[in-house]
Amino acid sequence: MHPSHPPSGRLTALGTQLIEIHHWLREELAQLRASLDSPGGGATLTRELRAHCVGFCAALDQHHTGEDGGVFHLLAEQAPELRPVLAELSADHLVVADLLRRVDALLAEAADGRSVRAELDGLAALLESHFTYEERKLVAALNRLTGDPVELLGVTPPPDGDPLERTETA
Structure with missing residues (x-):
């Protein structure tokens, strides 16, 4: 069982789940x-590597x-002082979505792994900054909320051993 799903059935706080x-x-x-750094990964994208990339992006x-x-709507209602932070994070989401579209386009045109790697490097830098900022600004407020983590956070971490398995809303 994943650590966010203890035997009692009670979910871990939303802030902890976000982390x-x-x-x-x-x-x-x-x-x-x-x-993409593995031998051959830089030159060609295997079907498995493309699938992993598509799954990650999704x-x-x-x-x-x-x-x-x-969760951003709920936080804006319950913690109005966070609205400027939420607006910044939502703006970041638009930039990330643009990067994901570029990765998707590279995959669709069968670009080489180096091109995809370059986009993923930019995405990784942006995400590290975004995630760190989001965690620093929102975790305490999120831990005060209750609700369905899939509905509020979009996904839950998959059980160990199931990479890119996502929990879908019903």
């Missing part, structure tokens, strides 16, 4: 970038869409 999601996304991106997009449509 877990970010940790998982960081790991997935690092694995994806490392795969999970990240789902997370940001969930935040914008879920």
Whole structure:
């Protein structure tokens, strides 16, 4: 069982889950970038590598869409002082979405791994700054909230051993 789902069935605080999601996304991106560094990875993209990339991009997009449509609205209502922070984070989400579209376009045109790696490097730098800022500014406020983590955060971290498995809303 994943650490955010203890035997009692009570969910870990949303702020803690946000950190877990970010940790998982960081790991997935690092694995994806490392795969592009492997022998042959820089020149061609295998079907598995493309699938991993598409899955990662979809999970990240789902997370940001969930935040914008879920938890950010709730936080804006319950902690109005966070509205400027939420606006900055939502603006970051638009930049990330643009980068994800560029990665998707590279995959669709069968670009080489080096081109994809360059976009992922930029994405990794942006995400590290974004995740760190978001965690620093929102975790305490999130830990005071209750609600469905999938609805509010877009995704939950997958159970160990199931990379890129996402929990979908019903």
